[in-house]
Amino acid sequence: MKNFTKIVWWWAIAFFLILLSWCNSAAKGPFSNGGHERNMLVVMGDIHLGADSSYAEIKANRIPLQKILQQIATSPNVKELVLNGDIFDEWFVPGNVDTYQGKDQADFMQRIAATNSGIIDTLNAIIQEKKILVTYVPGNHDLTITEKNVDSILPGIHQARDNQQWLGTYVPANYPKIAMEHWHRYDLFCAPDPISNQDIAPGTILPPGYFYTRIAVLHLMQNPTITRNMPPQITPNTSWDTNQKVAFLYWNVWNKELNTYPIANAFDEKIIVTNIDGFTGNYAINDILPYQTTSGGMISMKLYSGIQDTWDQRQQLNNVAIHTPAIQAIINAGSGRTLDDEAKKQYFLNPNSDKRIVIFGHSHQPKIITSQNASGEKSLYANDGTWIDHNPLGSGRTFIVITPQDTNISSQTFVRLYNFENDVITEIAEDSVRY
Numbered sequence: 001m002k003n004f005t006k007i008v009w010w011w012a013i014a015f016f017l018i019l020l021s022w023c024n025s026a027a028k029g030p031f032s033n034g035g036h037e038r039n040m041l042v043v044m045g046d047i048h049l050g051a052d053s054s055y056a057e058i059k060a061n062r063i064p065l066q067k068i069l070q071q072i073a074t075s076p077n078v079k080e081l082v083l084n085g086d087i088f089d090e091w092f093v094p095g096n097v098d099t100y101q102g103k104d105q106a107d108f109m110q111r112i113a114a115t116n117s118g119i120i121d122t123l124n125a126i127i128q129e130k131k132i133l134v135t136y137v138p139g140n141h142d143l144t145i146t147e148k149n150v151d152s153i154l155p156g157i158h159q160a161r162d163n164q165q166w167l168g169t170y171v172p173a174n175y176p177k178i179a180m181e182h183w184h185r186y187d188l189f190c191a192p193d194p195i196s197n198q199d200i201a202p203g204t205i206l207p208p209g210y211f212y213t214r215i216a217v218l219h220l221m222q223n224p225t226i227t228r229n230m231p232p233q234i235t236p237n238t239s240w241d242t243n244q245k246v247a248f249l250y251w252n253v254w255n256k257e258l259n260t261y262p263i264a265n266a267f268d269e270k271i272i273v274t275n276i277d278g279f280t281g282n283y284a285i286n287d288i289l290p291y292q293t294t295s296g297g298m299i300s301m302k303l304y305s306g307i308q309d310t311w312d313q314r315q316q317l318n319n320v321a322i323h324t325p326a327i328q329a330i331i332n333a334g335s336g337r338t339l340d341d342e343a344k345k346q347y348f349l350n351p352n353s354d355k356r357i358v359i360f361g362h363s364h365q366p367k368i369i370t371s372q373n374a375s376g377e378k379s380l381y382a383n384d385g386t387w388i389d390h391n392p393l394g395s396g397r398t399f400i401v402i403t404p405q406d407t408n409i410s411s412q413t414f415v416r417l418y419n420f421e422n423d424v425i426t427e428i429a430e431d432s433v434r435y
Helices: 002-028 062-074 105-115 117-129 147-153 208-222 242-260 307-317 326-331 336-348
Strands: 040-044 078-084 133-137 178-181 357-360 367-372 378-383 398-403 413-421 424-433
Touching: 062 078, 062 117, 062 413, 078 178, 078 357, 105 117, 105 147, 117 133, 208 242, 242 307, 242 326, 307 326, 336 357, 336 367, 336 378, 367 413, 367 424, 378 413, 378 424
Parallel strands: 040 078, 078 133, 178 357, 357 378
Antiparallel strands: 040 398, 367 378, 398 413, 413 424
């Protein structure tokens, strides 16, 4: 009985110390673990730094982001800052604007650095101090930006890339159960496409979402009250094979896009300026939009011809573990729910994966979702949200902090989601898992 009392007493002390540590951490802010160890991981993404403030998605949020980065820089407990994709933005550019202004990507990155000098200078100070590792993971809006050009404005930054420059799944050192990636490899409209358009733009990897975005931004800049024309309708035919059924669904996405984001220009005007990633010409909406010469006849495309047949090959080239059929990929395009479910599909229910915590970006929808893996073990999926000025899909100015478990005691790995409004950091979600 005496030994039992002693055991209970020691367990009570251990629990009290853990509780005290948690309370101290909460009291000292999101970047403190209440101790002296550097073990915390901060994850943020979808910052969308642009080169031109007249249309960039982040302007007002630059100063708040710089303030958060400065807090991270002075934390004695942050081990690593992970920039989880879409940090730079080559896509959010009006269709009629030359992204590189007649120059090249290297010059474009220098313009990004100049336009966002406070953020870039703060990141460089963190990198050069070498107390906190800064890791960059590519997203879709920056998928063609080369390792060399990222390093040109952030020298010494750690870049987490797959065998291809345009993708990255990052597993932080000493934390093998955690995986982070932007997510775009699973999206038919945003996944790198090294198959389509090779006869037009040799070596290109730009997917159709690139042109989709350029048109949407042109709409935002024009804000037309009267549209010149509407998309020509395509008539489905029940006798079509799978190829044509998928082509019809692909047209349906474009039809919805052009009705949602109408532009002032006619569809045959060559208004989309490229000069990027192998493309050199100017393109009209009709060059991108699927078309049909006779009602109920064959659906064809000029750009992305045959894209409905290459999705499985693209998934293989983009290192997707569990493939999704093209029909499902198009039907679910743009769905935040599908994005969330992909964490479970690719990681938690994948027998070849041992990951228990997965962090995505891309959707701009900050959240933490509890799940279970194939063994019935609790697992966590989180989305790090965005820093664009106006986020219609949830809180803005968000980031995730991971506080790893202590291997010597029965503690948990905590995943906490925060936002930063009016110079106040607020926790908006929290969960934990032990592995």
